[in-house]
C-alpha cells in the first residue's frame with residue numbers, strides 16, 4: 607500500500623501532522639491481520655477510517671478524529687503518562703471511550719473496538735479489484751472548508767496512505783450555501799494552503815486544486831472564469847432544481863459540458879438510491895444528447911462511487927460507454943475513510959465493460975493534468 611513520500615512529518619498552516627513511524631503499524635490502510643498494535647494516533651485514525659468507509663454516522667466518528675487531533679501535537683511521554691495516571695480525559699476532546707482506546711494503544715493492546723472493525727476491512731465491493739488496482743487517484747473530494755468532516759491535510763494524508771498519486775480537492779462553490787460553498791476569496795485562501803501542503807509532501811503524491819462547481823439554472827458555472835482557470839480540475843454538478851423539465855435540464859447540462867473549464871460531469875442524475883438521506887429520483891434529461899456533448903468535448907462522465915448514489919444508473923453508464931465518453935471513477939468523499947469507496951465505482955465500471963484507458967483516473971498525473979487543461 608502507499609508509503610509516505612519524503613518526509614516523516616509535515617506542517618500545514620498551524621496544523622501539525624505527524625506520522626507515527628516506529629510505533630507499530632503506521633498507516634490507516636495497513637491491514638492489521640497480525641493484530642499488531644499501533645500507536646495511539648494511528649489507532650484512533652484507523653478506527654475512524656474503518657467507520658467512515660462503512661458510512662457510519664459522522665457524529666459517532668468525530669470523537670475519534672477529535673481525540674487524534676488532540677494528542678497529535680503532544681509528546682509521546684505525556685500521552686503515556688496521562689494514560690498511566692488516568693488523566694487523558696482532562697484534555698479537551700477526549701472522553702472515556704477514546705481515553706480507553708488510547709490507553710490500550712499505549713499498552714500495546716489492540717482495542718476491542720478495532721478488533722471488531724478490522725473484520726470489515728476487506729474490499730467494499732467485488733469484481734472490480736483489477737481495475738481498482740489501476741486507479742491512481744480521485745477527482746472529487748470534500749474537506750471541512752465546505753461540507754466535508756475533516757481538514758484537507760487529513761484527506762491528503764489518507765489518500766496517500768491508500769496509494770493514490772493524486773487527490774483533487776473539490777469543495778463546493780458559493781451558491782451552495784447549505785454546504786458552506788467557497789467564495790472566490792475563500793477558495794483563493796484554500797489554494798495557498800494546498801500549495802503549503804504540497805511543499806511538505808516531497809513530490810510523489812500531489813494534492814490537486816479543484817472545485818465541485820454548481821451548474822446554475824442557465825447552464826453557467828457558479829464561479830468566476832478567472833478562479834476556475836487557476837484550478838487543476840473542475841467537476842461540474844447539478845445540485846438545485848433537480849426536477850426541472852427534461853428540455854431545460856438537457857440545455858442546462860449541455861451548457862456546462864460545453865464550458866471549456868468543465869472536466870468532469872459529476873453525479874449526472876442526482877439520484878439517491880439508499881441511505882439516511884432518503885431516496886431521490888433521477889433528474890430527467892436527454893442522456894444521449896448530454897453524453898454526446900461529453901464525448902465531443904472530452905468531458906469525463908463521473909462514475910460516482912458513493913453507494914447511495916450509484917450514479918449514473920447502469921443503463922446510462924452503458925449508453926455513455928457506447929457513445930465513446932471518458933469516465934472518472936470518483937469517491938465524492940466527505941470524510942477520509944470514504945476515499946476508499948472507489949471499490950464500488952471500480953466494480954461498476956468493470957461490470958459495464960469499460961476500457962480502463964477511457965477512465966481518466968487510471969492515468970498518470972501529468973497525462974491527467976494535460977487533459978484537464980486541454981480546452982482552456
Ligand SMILES: [Zn+2]
Pocket residue numbers: 818843845872873
Ligand atoms: Zn455533488
Ligand SMILES: [Zn+2]
Pocket residue numbers: 746747748818938
Ligand atoms: Zn461532491
